[in-house]
Amino acid sequence: MSSLAETFAGSHRASGGHDGPLLEVDHVVVQFGGVTAVNEACFTADPGTVTGLIGPNGAGKTTCFNVISGLQKPTRGTVRFQGKDVSSTPVHRRSKRGMGRTFQRLEAFGSLSVRDNVKVAADIHRGVLKGFLPGGHGKNIDALLERVGIAAYADERADSIPTGTARLLELARCLAGDPKLLLLDEPSSGLDETETDAFGDLLRDLAAEGRAILMVEHDMDLVMAVCDVIHVLDFGSIIASGDPATIRRDPAVQKAYLGYSDEDDAEAHTATDLPAVSDDTMVIPAAREGVGS
Amino acid sequence: MSSFLAFTIFGLVSGAAYAIAASGLVLTYSTTRVFNIAHGALGMLLSFVFWDFSVRQGMPTLLALFLVLFVVAPAIGWFLQRFVARGLGDAPVSVSLVVTVAILVATLGLAQQVWPPEARSVQPFFAGTSYEMFGFFITAHQILTIVLSLVVAVGLYVLLNRTRIGTAMRASVDNPELLKLFGGQPERVAALSWAIGTSLAALAGVLLVSTVGLDYFALLLLVINAFAAAILGRLQNLPLTFVGAMSLGLVTSYASGYLPTDGLLNSVRNVVPALFLFAVIVLMPQAQLRIGQVKGIVSAPLPSPFKALSWSGALLLGVALIAGALSEANLLLVGTAATYAIVMLSLVLLTGYGGHVSLAQITFVGVGALAYIKIDSPNLVGLLLAGLVAAGVGALVALPVIRLTGLYLALATLAFAVIMDRMIFQADFAFGFNGSLSAERLSILGYQVDSTAGYVWVMAVFFVLMGLALLVVRAGPLGRMLVALRDSPAACGTLGLDQRWFRVGLFAASAGMAGIAGALYSGLRGTVGAAEFQFFGSFTLLLLAVVFGVTSVTGAALGGVGLMMLPVLQADYPGIAGLFFVVIAVGAILLARDPNGLANQLFRLGRLLDRRFGNRIRERIPVLPVPGGSLGGMREQARAEHDANAAADHSLTTVGLGGGTATTPGPDQGPAQSKEPAGV
Numbered sequence: 001m002s003s004l005a006e007t008f009a010g011s012h013r014a015s016g017g018h019d020g021p022l023l024e025v026d027h028v029v030v031q032f033g034g035v036t037a038v039n040e041a042c043f044t045a046d047p048g049t050v051t052g053l054i055g056p057n058g059a060g061k062t063t064c065f066n067v068i069s070g071l072q073k074p075t076r077g078t079v080r081f082q083g084k085d086v087s088s089t090p091v092h093r094r095s096k097r098g099m100g101r102t103f104q105r106l107e108a109f110g111s112l113s114v115r116d117n118v119k120v121a122a123d124i125h126r127g128v129l130k131g132f133l134p135g136g137h138g139k140n141i142d143a144l145l146e147r148v149g150i151a152a153y154a155d156e157r158a159d160s161i162p163t164g165t166a167r168l169l170e171l172a173r174c175l176a177g178d179p180k181l182l183l184l185d186e187p188s189s190g191l192d193e194t195e196t197d198a199f200g201d202l203l204r205d206l207a208a209e210g211r212a213i214l215m216v217e218h219d220m221d222l223v224m225a226v227c228d229v230i231h232v233l234d235f236g237s238i239i240a241s242g243d244p245a246t247i248r249r250d251p252a253v254q255k256a257y258l259g260y261s262d263e264d265d266a267e268a269h270t271a272t273d274l275p276a277v278s279d280d281t282m283v284i285p286a287a288r289e290g291v292g293s
Numbered sequence: 294m295s296s297f298l299a300f301t302i303f304g305l306v307s308g309a310a311y312a313i314a315a316s317g318l319v320l321t322y323s324t325t326r327v328f329n330i331a332h333g334a335l336g337m338l339l340s341f342v343f344w345d346f347s348v349r350q351g352m353p354t355l356l357a358l359f360l361v362l363f364v365v366a367p368a369i370g371w372f373l374q375r376f377v378a379r380g381l382g383d384a385p386v387s388v389s390l391v392v393t394v395a396i397l398v399a400t401l402g403l404a405q406q407v408w409p410p411e412a413r414s415v416q417p418f419f420a421g422t423s424y425e426m427f428g429f430f431i432t433a434h435q436i437l438t439i440v441l442s443l444v445v446a447v448g449l450y451v452l453l454n455r456t457r458i459g460t461a462m463r464a465s466v467d468n469p470e471l472l473k474l475f476g477g478q479p480e481r482v483a484a485l486s487w488a489i490g491t492s493l494a495a496l497a498g499v500l501l502v503s504t505v506g507l508d509y510f511a512l513l514l515l516v517i518n519a520f521a522a523a524i525l526g527r528l529q530n531l532p533l534t535f536v537g538a539m540s541l542g543l544v545t546s547y548a549s550g551y552l553p554t555d556g557l558l559n560s561v562r563n564v565v566p567a568l569f570l571f572a573v574i575v576l577m578p579q580a581q582l583r584i585g586q587v588k589g590i591v592s593a594p595l596p597s598p599f600k601a602l603s604w605s606g607a608l609l610l611g612v613a614l615i616a617g618a619l620s621e622a623n624l625l626l627v628g629t630a631a632t633y634a635i636v637m638l639s640l641v642l643l644t645g646y647g648g649h650v651s652l653a654q655i656t657f658v659g660v661g662a663l664a665y666i667k668i669d670s671p672n673l674v675g676l677l678l679a680g681l682v683a684a685g686v687g688a689l690v691a692l693p694v695i696r697l698t699g700l701y702l703a704l705a706t707l708a709f710a711v712i713m714d715r716m717i718f719q720a721d722f723a724f725g726f727n728g729s730l731s732a733e734r735l736s737i738l739g740y741q742v743d744s745t746a747g748y749v750w751v752m753a754v755f756f757v758l759m760g761l762a763l764l765v766v767r768a769g770p771l772g773r774m775l776v777a778l779r780d781s782p783a784a785c786g787t788l789g790l791d792q793r794w795f796r797v798g799l800f801a802a803s804a805g806m807a808g809i810a811g812a813l814y815s816g817l818r819g820t821v822g823a824a825e826f827q828f829f830g831s832f833t834l835l836l837l838a839v840v841f842g843v844t845s846v847t848g849a850a851l852g853g854v855g856l857m858m859l860p861v862l863q864a865d866y867p868g869i870a871g872l873f874f875v876v877i878a879v880g881a882i883l884l885a886r887d888p889n890g891l892a893n894q895l896f897r898l899g900r901l902l903d904r905r906f907g908n909r910i911r912e913r914i915p916v917l918p919v920p921g922g923s924l925g926g927m928r929e930q931a932r933a934e935h936d937a938n939a940a941a942d943h944s945l946t947t948v949g950l951g952g953g954t955a956t957t958p959g960p961d962q963g964p965a966q967s968k969e970p971a972g973v
Contacts, residue, residue: 069787070786070787071783071786071787090786090791091783091786091787092786092787092788092789092790092791092792093789093791095786095787095788095789096789099787100787100788101787103783103784107781107783107784108780108781108784109776109777109780109781109784110780110781111776111779111780112773112776112777112780116773117777119770119773120770120773120774120777120785120788121788123770123773123774124774124785124788124789124790125788125789170784173784173788174788176788177788177789
């Protein structure tokens, strides 16, 4: 762990100053016209843990992220951060309080270089007016790029790098603001197997520093390996919560993913534990996430 | 009481016409996501066509009306959607607005070209026929207007809700890709909605022209009424749009009936629609940050400090050399070019770097000029104060719409420009009606710059200083933030940037730069009047900025010369004065999707020619000539492609280096110096 990270870690354990979860999503409902994208969702994210949010496409995962980060107003319900209701707090102020997020549909600053992307984030974190002053964060930026593993791309334009790299760039950009809560929206799509493994280690490290990580992810191997807690969304509702082992065995989850309508059939699969739910079927191509974005 | 009723009826009649125009606007916007700012201009053009058919050529009125509404207007609308506005729905507002402003300017130029200014009049329909109602007369034309607005309302409702193509139209709003998958044809739907929309603009124009008169600008301004009504309906709700149009008609009518006929309040009646528009925009709900990246904006490369400084020096030297040799009149032209170039710099900051559009930049120039004259301290302090006043006004415009972005911000600036133009600038405390004020030339640190040549050089110095300052900002943290905000507002928000205040600051800075240009300009001319800061000037300014390159200082310099040349050319060739507008507009339409403009194109072209030329020379040296013509042609083609790719690669890597670290020759400053004397 880098020295940079160690200082972060210290500050995180000390900060907050309240008991209970860092993030609390409390009975959040989001409706688009007649469509209910999120229905009475309740979950939490705690410092030092990686929480997974999974579910089929259109289940409302990204919409949840939009509500938490402030890009989408919930129809009902509250979002509490560090014990305070932030439901009507503007996006940028939630970020100042310690939320950071990445996007499913990339939002990298395409006309800037990878390094400048992270520099901008650091500048914004320091404050716009201080942005006039020459930056003294050169080393930290390169250390960050190194840490997420994209140092080789530092001088490339952000719209010319591969998708997986751009997702890591968004993570690095978040980390420049030293967030207490990281919202990662399908961070591993576009990464190959080795890169995904390295990414999993990075996530564990980040959590070990005391950050809370909430992650929407389709790669079940990664989710099962990295997450402490998993919530499964289907049609906007949470149908199951628990540690990876519990989630694997949950019949409702298997039904949602595999479409078994017959209880017995689902039971049969449950009995054999995961092998029935093979990776191929559970990794759902991230083609359509229409509702949220 | 009966006069009240009369004003009410009159208000409802004009409201009905606005409603027709506004529903056309809503239809095109809601199906193609392109806000056609030229909607009123098209109504104007088609009213002229109607006049031409019915009066000049003497066609029967009904035939002329039929031809305009069902042949000419739909054809124009179809053409515009097909060849001009296609694919603009997903483009950033700085592109789609520029294109529709270009359509507006082209329409105006075309109208002026085909129908040169002269007195024309169009009789109302059923002239002379009127009916007595509640003790006063209502003309058949007025009844027809109201009836037609109802027909349009019902017709649109039936079209959208009861027909197959209407369902497809509503579907294409939500997801054109999906519509395509299900066998629909979003392109055909878009073309149809533009055809109908243009036809409605024509109908509104033809109905209004007998009261408003066949005037280029009066009809152009009517679009503001349509905008206000359409925006009340959030650009998608037709019933609310009708309510908006009717209430605007009433308010306008009562204002003209009951406002005092002298003083400032008198002039309020000219700007009621603009005030209404501003109010409606301010009341809009908070805009959601848009997710989904806007791609493909390649900024012009930043020149290295050395390049920038040496070209700046060359420019100043060049101006100093030619200034001594020019006549007073030509010096004034160079000074005007310098003024415009500084204003274009303010657009480089706002539009080129920031991605926002202002339709009031010339108005800020006027504010700066007015402040400079009123402050009456012709030195650097006075100049700075004038800039600050303009900046303050700029902030005041952006502040009420702090929650909104893009289109609404631009429309707020348009409303502001019209209010200033029609009301404030002509008020007694400003320039006065048809009046002008005299200004003294600047003295710098106690030294008064009396000679025009010297003053022009000082203006060039200001251009260079502000251009360099802009480059320094762009290369620094603030410049990165600006570009980041343009690329992804949502990401900036989640990283903690309060973009609302950032945007207000950006607007203020840009207005301040324009204000300084205005202050310098008033000193150059000695006397300035309201006529020099009319709102329409901001349209041509924006278009020329885009044509010459709104992302680079070079583009600003070239654009300044170009904008100065426009009236000169129009005066020299009065026979084709309107065509110049058309040419500029077509240029802007062609170049709008690449905001780096001619400045960048010239550089690329130069590089390409150079390479080709160099290759040919190298070709002479090897012993074997190329056998066979066709093969040679292929090789030629392959090489051209290679060169084009290389040029593209080059520009990308230069940008990629970012900051001030670009080491390749900066095209940014390329042709500035050579072009400056050429324009004189």
